[in-house]
Amino acid sequence: xxxxxxxxxxxxxxxxxxxxxxxxxxxxxxxxxxxxxxxxxxxxxxxxxxxxxxxxxxxxxxxxxxxxxxxxxxxxxxxxxxxxxxxxxxxxxxxxxxxxxxxxxxxxxxxxxxxxxxxxxxxxxxxxxxxxxxxxxxxxxxxxxxxxxxxxxxxxxxxxxxxxxxxxxxxxxxxxxxxxxxxxxxxxxxxxxxxxxxxxxxxxxxxxxxxxxxxxxxxxxxxxxxxxxxxxxxxxxxxxxxxxxxxxxxxxxxxxxxxxxxxxxxxxxxxxxxxxxxxxxxxxxxxxxx
Amino acid sequence: xxxxxxxxxxxxxxxxxxxxxxxxxxxxxxxxxxxxxxxxxxxxxxxxxxxxxxxxxxxxxxxxxxxxxxxxxxxxxxxxxxxxxxxxxxxxxxxxxxxxxxxxxxxxxxxxxxxxxxxxxxxxxxxxxxxxxxxxxxxxxxxxxxxxxxxxxxxxxxxxxxxxxxxxxxxxxxxxxxxxxxxxxxxxxxxxxxxxxxxxxxxxxxxxxxxxxxxxxxxxxxxxxxxxxxxxxxxxxxxxxxxxxxxxxxxxxxxxxxxxxxxxxxxxxxxxxxxxxxxxxxxxxxxxxxxxxxxxxxxxxxxxxxxxxxxxxxxxxxxxxxxxxxxxxxxxxxxxxxxxxxxxxxxxxxxxxxxxxxxxxxxxxxxxxxxxxxxxxxxxxxxxxxxxxxxxxxxxxxxxxxxxxxxxxxxx
Numbered sequence: 001x002x003x004x005x006x007x008x009x010x011x012x013x014x015x016x017x018x019x020x021x022x023x024x025x026x027x028x029x030x031x032x033x034x035x036x037x038x039x040x041x042x043x044x045x046x047x048x049x050x051x052x053x054x055x056x057x058x059x060x061x062x063x064x065x066x067x068x069x070x071x072x073x074x075x076x077x078x079x080x081x082x083x084x085x086x087x088x089x090x091x092x093x094x095x096x097x098x099x100x101x102x103x104x105x106x107x108x109x110x111x112x113x114x115x116x117x118x119x120x121x122x123x124x125x126x127x128x129x130x131x132x133x134x135x136x137x138x139x140x141x142x143x144x145x146x147x148x149x150x151x152x153x154x155x156x157x158x159x160x161x162x163x164x165x166x167x168x169x170x171x172x173x174x175x176x177x178x179x180x181x182x183x184x185x186x187x188x189x190x191x192x193x194x195x196x197x198x199x200x201x202x203x204x205x206x207x208x209x210x211x212x213x214x215x216x217x218x219x220x221x222x223x224x225x226x227x228x229x230x231x232x233x234x235x236x237x238x239x240x241x242x243x244x245x246x247x248x249x250x251x252x253x254x255x256x257x258x259x260x261x262x263x264x265x266x267x268x269x270x271x272x273x274x275x276x277x278x279x280x281x282x283x284x285x286x287x288x289x290x
Numbered sequence: 291x292x293x294x295x296x297x298x299x300x301x302x303x304x305x306x307x308x309x310x311x312x313x314x315x316x317x318x319x320x321x322x323x324x325x326x327x328x329x330x331x332x333x334x335x336x337x338x339x340x341x342x343x344x345x346x347x348x349x350x351x352x353x354x355x356x357x358x359x360x361x362x363x364x365x366x367x368x369x370x371x372x373x374x375x376x377x378x379x380x381x382x383x384x385x386x387x388x389x390x391x392x393x394x395x396x397x398x399x400x401x402x403x404x405x406x407x408x409x410x411x412x413x414x415x416x417x418x419x420x421x422x423x424x425x426x427x428x429x430x431x432x433x434x435x436x437x438x439x440x441x442x443x444x445x446x447x448x449x450x451x452x453x454x455x456x457x458x459x460x461x462x463x464x465x466x467x468x469x470x471x472x473x474x475x476x477x478x479x480x481x482x483x484x485x486x487x488x489x490x491x492x493x494x495x496x497x498x499x500x501x502x503x504x505x506x507x508x509x510x511x512x513x514x515x516x517x518x519x520x521x522x523x524x525x526x527x528x529x530x531x532x533x534x535x536x537x538x539x540x541x542x543x544x545x546x547x548x549x550x551x552x553x554x555x556x557x558x559x560x561x562x563x564x565x566x567x568x569x570x571x572x573x574x575x576x577x578x579x580x581x582x583x584x585x586x587x588x589x590x591x592x593x594x595x596x597x598x599x600x601x602x603x604x605x606x607x608x609x610x611x612x613x614x615x616x617x618x619x620x621x622x623x624x625x626x627x628x629x630x631x632x633x634x635x636x637x638x639x640x641x642x643x644x645x646x647x648x649x650x651x652x653x654x655x656x657x658x659x660x661x662x663x664x665x666x667x668x669x670x671x672x673x674x675x676x677x678x679x680x681x682x683x684x685x686x687x688x689x690x691x692x693x694x695x696x697x698x699x700x701x702x
Contacts, residue, residue: 036700039364040390044700061686061693131531132539145530237530238672253361256660257386259697 033264038257050265062251062262066269069244073270076229076243077222079154080161084218085211088166092173093203107174111167118164122231125160153233153241161228165221169214176207212285216278223274244270321351321600324374326359327583330553334618341614342607349600351376363588367392373590376601381418381582384427385657393426394587398595399602400425406605412642415582415623418653427584428605429623431615434580434641434651435484436549437569441562443474443543456647457576458544458569460516467523473541476525477569478533480547482517482674483667485568488579489513491652492572498656503695505662506688511680516571518674529675544569549638550619556637565637567650578641580651582623621651661694 033050035043054066091110095103113121128134129146136142146152184202193201204211226245229235235242244266252263327335332355339353354374356362360383366373379387387393396419400406408416411429419427437458444450447466452458463476470476490497495509520526527533527542537545538558545555546568555563567576585605587593609624616622616636627633628642642648656662665687672678 036697038390038698039361040367040392046700059689061690062697130535132535145528148530236671238677239668250664253358255664256382256658256694257390257698258364259694262697 029264030268032261033268035261035264037261037264039252039260040258043261046261050262051269054262054265054269062266065247065251066244066266068239069242069247069266070270070273072229072239072241073223073225073243073245075154076157076161076225076241077219079158080165080222080225081215081219083158083162084165084169084222085215087162088169088214089173089211091166092170092177093199095170095174096177107167107170110170113164114167116164118160118227118231121160121164122228125156125163126232129156147233148237150237150240153237156232157228157241160232161225165218169218172210172214173207176210177203180206208285212282215285216281219281220274220278223270223277318594318597319349321349321375321597321604323351323353323376323378323604324356324359324363325353325378325583326357326380327355327378328357331550331618331620334614338608338612338614341611342604345607347600347603347607349597349603351604367588370591373588373592375587375590375593375597376604377586377588378430378583379427379586381415381584381653381655382659382663384419384584384586385421385655386660387586387588388421388426389657392589394589394593396425396428396587398598399428399605402599403602403606405609406602410609410625411623412621412625412628412648412651414580414651414653415584418582418655419584419586427586428609430583430585430608430612431620431623432580432582432641432651432653433620434549434578434638435481435488435568436547436552436578436638436641437566438537438545438547438552438555438563439566440537440540440543441564442540447543449543453564453566456567457573458566459573460519460569460571461573463520463525463544463569464523466525470525475527475533475536475542477520477544477546478527478537478542479529479671479674480534480537480545482546483663483670484548484579485546486510486513486517486666486670487654487663488568488577488652489517489571491577491579492570492575494575496656497654497659497662501657503656503658503662503688503691505665505691506684510684513571514670514673514680514684518676518680521674521676526674529671529677548619549621549641552619552637553617565640567647576650577652578650580621580653582653583620658691658695661691665690 032043034045034047036046036050037043050062053060054062057063088110094100095106100106126147129136131137131143131145136144136146144152146156180203184206185198188198188202224245225243226249229241229243230246233241235246248263248266248270251259251266323339325332325335332353335355336353339351343350359377363377384393396406406428412432415429415432416425419425419429439453444452447469449462449466452462466476487497490509490513493509493512495507495513496504498504527536533542534545534547534551536542538555538561540561545551552565555561568578570576585608587598587601610626612622612624612627613630613632616627616633616638619636619638621638621641622628622633628639633639640647641651654663668690669678669683669687673680673683
């Protein structure tokens with residue numbers, strides 16, 4: 001009997017936290033997406049109206065906001081995810097080399113930016129890119145107002161994202177590289193394989209699962225982007241970096257009374273997009289890995 | 291095994307203690323007071339609360355700074371738990387809260403504290419909390435859009451006379467077209483949306499007609515057209531540049547920001563500056579678009595009559611002793627404070643120095659004002675900079691507001 005109950009004590013706390021803080025809010029969020037709700041009164045059930053408006057009513061502000069937000073979010077994913085995979089991978093491989101000294105310090109330097117709050121980091125980077133005070137203006141003589149001119153607005157968003165985000169994946173890659181058997185490389189050396197051949201034929205296949213994991217998780221994280229465009233460009237110029245999470249937040253918790261039902265519907269649709277893309281990524285990558 | 295059970299129990303008790311501590315809840319003799327005053331403002335309010343508590347009142351005040359206060363208010367109101375006894379809300383939130391029946395009238399408190407009355411406050415700050423004859427709030431301040439000027443630059447360009455009638459017009463500013471040194475400008479674009487809302491009043495217009503939002507109108511078109519002239523003439527700081535910083539660096543004659551930024555400007559060494567009204571598109575009228583911090587009681591069944599009386603004592607204390615709040619750069623709402631000689635030392639006393647000045651502080655009270663302000667904030671810069679078609683954008687703004695109102699009215 002004791003043995004039957006004991007495992008639940010270990011799983012229990014996490015399960016309770018998961019139900020209270022994730023499952024129930026998710027279910028309520030989905031319910032809210034079928035309502036008109038201002039967060040104060042009881043939600044008013046409207047069925048699929050919010051979804052119809054967002055997806056098909058081309059006249060509606062919410063339709064325009066959703067598609068513009070989704071387009072900008074997809075652009076952010078396309079720009080940031082490859083860099084957040086490739087740069088940490090290259091850094092990890094470089095740090096894995098025998099002759100590199102001070103690996104711990106280098107890793108710490110790359111990891112620490114991820115611990116800094118996005119607001120503080122954005123202030124620093126905005127000063128760096130400031131036309132009058134910043135390095136870009138004074139040393140590189142850039143005459144551009146970065147935050148309000150495309151494609152520079154995207155560039156500063158991606159720079160701060162990669163700067164803050166590469167440490168997490170780097171540590172995963174370093175841990176996985178440590179697990180790759182050395183005799184494979186020795187055998188390759190005997191066969192006369194060069195560094196590129198070893199990287200593509202030994203390193204990459206050996207860390208297949210960490211790669212799939214980081215790819216899926218980084219993509220899902222990138223879809224939820226919010227802080228970087230809010231702080232760096234405030235969605236500008238002309239809402240060209242206004243991502244979906246910013247619209248969702250301003251609808252639910254912005255000016256005046258909340259429009260939480262519509263915001264929830266947008267959030268559910270974003271969740272569906274993330275789910276489909278993550279599943280596709282996982283399917284394609286794990287099939288190729290076999 | 292026994293040891294593990296004891297450890298597990300200790301963990302559970304600790305967790306329960308921490309979680310119950312998180313839930314907080316106000317004690318019977320404490321007034322829980324929520325404000326959205328982050329940064330320096332919060333420190334000034336902390337001092338005021340400390341001063342009040344030092345008088346050993348029956349009910350002491352516990353000041354809780356809540357960064358995301360309106361979200362938290364909606365949460366506690368919908369659950370009915372941990373509703374604060376007193377809160378500071380912004381003027382534009384009053385109509386919405388009252389419509390939702392979320393505010394307790396101040397009637398009982400005003401009966402107990404006879405000095406808490408309209409005559410003792412700046413009228414528009416008091417009246418913004420009055421809906422259909424019922425007083426729901428007591429004001430702390432007015433925080434207004436403000437135009438700072440660089441005295442040295444005004445003299446350099448020989449335009450000090452612009453300040454003579456306290457109304458710097460767009461027409462006057464245009465006199466400097468082609469006369470500015472490279473890298474110097476007449477005005478920046480800080481808080482441009484606030485400025486546009488002021489211009490609507492200067493043109494004797496409004497943001498609503500018969501309760502319906504009115505954004506795509508001739509008044510808005512005229513206001514944007516006039517302000518855009520400053521940009522087109524090269525007199526406004528370039529789009530995307532930090533005009534606030536450029537003013538502090540001594541390269542801009544006028545900075546259109548808020549009363550609260552006077553402290554930041556004062557900290558800049560060598561910046562010789564003064565304050566006046568926001569520039570106007572009309573020679574006959576000037577308006578400083580304003581908001582107000584208001585004390586309000588959210589509906590809470592657990593608030594006893596005794597505690598409500600304690601809140602009254604606190605508000606009366608602040609009416610007489612809120613000079614500290616002037617240090618934050620705010621226009622204190624209490625006449626007791628603003629009529630005292632000490633208040634004249636503060637720059638913002640300019641805005642209550644005459645009846646005409648006081649009238650220039652305009653607070654919008656239209657029910658759907660927050661949605662209009664949001665649309666104006668989002669689109670103003672692009673219109674004034676000529677990045678978008680004005681007519682199309684005004685139509686988009688009108689639709690933006692109407693869609694939000696329609697969606698919101700379905701949630702009532």
